[in-house]
Amino acid sequence: MLGGAVMVEKRSKNLLLLAILAVAFAYRFFLMTMNTYPPGADIGLHESVIKSIMSGKTNFFWNYYQMGGGLSATNPGYHIFAAFVISMTGLPDYLAQALVASFFSAFLVLCAFLIVRQVWSELAAFIVAVLVTFSISDIVILSWAGYPNVIALMLIPVVFYLFLQPSKLSSKSYLAVASILISAIFLTHVFSAFVFVAITIFALFICALFSKKSGLSKKQAISWLMPIVFGALLVSPYLVNVIPVYFSSEGTITGTVSEISQAVLETRLIPLEIICLSLIPVFLFLLFSKYQNGKFLTVPAILFASWILVPALATQSYLFGVYLDYERFLYFLALPIITCIGFIIAKAPNALSRVAQILRKGINLKIKARPAFILSKKASTAALLSILVVFTLFTPLFALPNVGVSQADFFQVMNPSEYQAIQWVKTNTPVGSVCVADAEFGWWLSGFAQRPTLSAVDPQYLILQHEVGPANVATNLLTADYLIDNGLIQIEQAGAYTNGNTHEILAILNNTYIHPQVFSINDTQISILYTENGAPQQLDLTEFTNTNTYVESNSDNASFIVTRENQLLNITEEITLFKGVSFAEISFILQNNTDSVNFDWLQLPFQSRGFPLQYNNSIAVIDNSLHELSQIVFPERKLGSDVVMQENPASYELIYNLQGNSTSEISFFVGLCQFNPDTETDQANYYNNLIENNSKNYLDKISDLPLNCFDYQTAMRDWNISYIVVRAFDSLPRFYDDPMFALVFKNDQVAIFKIIKS
DSSP: OHHHHHHHHHHHHHHHHHHHHHHHHHHHHHHHHTTOOOOOSHHHHHHHHHHTTSSSOOOEEEESSSSEEEEEEOOOOOHHHHHHHHHHHHOOHHHHHHHHHHHHHHHHHHHHHHHHHTTTHHHHHHHHHHHTTHHHHHHHHHHHOOOHHHHHHHHHHHHHHTTTTTGGGOOOHHHHHHHHHHHHHHHHHHHHHHHHHHHHHHHHHHHHHTHHOOOOOOHHHHHHHHHHHHHHHHHEEEEEEEHHHHSSBBBBBTTTSSSHHHHHHHOOOOOHHHHHHHHHHHHHHHHHHHHHHHSSSOHHHHHHHHHHHHHHHHTGGGGTEEEEEHHHGGGGGGGHHHHHHHHHHHHHHHHHHHHHHHHHHTEEEEEEEHHHHHHHHHHHHHHHHHHHHHHHHSSSTBHHHHHHHHHHHHHHHHOOOHHHHHHHHHHSTTTTOEEEEEEEHHHHHHSSSSOOEEEOOOGGOBGGGGGHHHHHHHHHHOOSEEEEEOEEEEEEOOOOOOOSOEEEEOOOOOOOOOOOOOEEEGGGEEEEEEEEEEEEEEEEGGGGGGEEEEEHHHHHHHHEEEEOOOEEEEEEEEEEEEETTTEEEEEEEEEEESSHHHHHHEEEBOOOOSEEEEEEEEEEETTTTTTTTEEEESSOOTTTTEEEEEEEESSSEEEEEEEEEEEEEEEEEEEEOOOOTTTSHHHHHHHHHHHHHHHHTTOOOOOOOOOEEEEHHHHHHTTEEEEEEOOOOOHHHHHHOOOTTTEEEOSOOOEEEOOOOO
């Protein structure tokens, strides 16, 4: 009878665990497929690796499609497995990837259950399994398609589970299984493997340091280290080749590319408050150990504490010149922190019961036990545990379906119209055609259309130096026709075929990789007032039909030149950037083609961010948010008489008095400087001194940085680009009217232009 009851209870627990696993898988798979296509852009990267592996020219260090094709440092463990599933099942590639990722993410629930049951208790293990089912960390990783991360994070607790079973430490099967699992971590995600090794070694060091209290033997320590050594040896041919890539000049981890390291520091740092809060469970694990085992320092407690401490400290690795996506380290904290929460919930009924007993004794209450009291206690305990679990699931660490759906929607990249465009590219373009697209769509395009694609990816998401060039080219092509910069300021020229010929002057500031706009002219807003045979006339620059745009450059300066002409007059607009100078020259030359035309006024609206200040024949616009002062210097015209500034609701405007001349030439200089926001001097005088100093030294050379020029025609030729994919429809006019481009596909979401090569 007793044995049967035990078997029934065991079967019931197994069914409960199976139900939790089924819910975990169903929940994840639903989030991955509720919009047909899995969320996230990284699935495109994974697909490009999978297709490179299945191409017949398999090279684990070469991706034939991502960022135009080239050296790859993406670890192939997940992709090898996914390629096998795709070839065996015949499922659509995106669905097969969603299936594999959902399975391994749900399998983490089982791993969490096993290790918590081994270390603490079965009750705590079930609670942790429920909590992990709705872990926001796991849902977010799936949503941005970090599938290799999912597998690595699942394998780590499996290995730790083996480490914590002394009865199997001497078995050959243990060594073989543990070594294979560790090799899989290395092959799937090298940086997760580094974190895993660091946690293990740190835990062993602490255990050895307090060996008498922890009880760690030399044999046990060796049994932890041997699988790591053998696991690394199993994949050593791969590691020997990939690790030098990460830490050589090709890699960006040690700050070899300043653009990437600056972007990482600006966007991926973790606030110290979060790190400090995450360290609280470190001390709680030691208290739990004292509560359960009678001593603070046990091997499991030290391991779990190290599991939090190592990745938490790794988020600050930038202090040692290591530049990574520091947010990724937080994912390692999820399982140990959830374990800590689960243990608190599991012990809450006992703690509350003791508090109640103390209170009853304090007020001398005597309650006689009844036969039904035991059942009532079990029921109340179950109810309390349920309430605590449900309450915990509503905290920010967890993602119930409403949160999970919003996360999946937030990271959603693909929809039927966009996937239709990808299939069009795959079907209707020659193999090997180089495409350009924005970051998220470009990653999908490279993998699912199997075309080399330059994607406009922000620098903080790049890990190899050779990816910076393609990313910049794609960004520039989708932004403007021409760009020049000298390391101090950058000028963008949208092109003659855009919706308004726009010239933007951007600041290259020391403390940010983002280039904020400091001055902008849109030619559609510029107008000329003139007289023809004594009759007043007005002409907007958009009314010229004969327009030519080109770039002239040498080692010392580069110029955008736009010429416009009609039967009555012609205008030459020129913007020149000088090497090492923080001011650019803007000039307009107006000439008549007939003696009956005389020029009276030039109205030149411009955009600039901040509040204006006029001083010393200059106009400054002060931006206190960026601590930047942009300035217009008039070397030849008198501000207030020859030229005045007018403030309009949506812009500023320069109004030049051309005095009825038949020919007129105006020029002014636009530049910027950064200022100290903490100055204790009088603010108005401080700004005036800056303006006066710039007025005297605006042509001084202050840098030896090179002059860089971008010409869209040259870039398309040099990179052998065949197609540009546009999702930002407001930029379509720039491509529609340019004879370099031919529209070959368009639906409600995507337009594809073919490059007309001469």
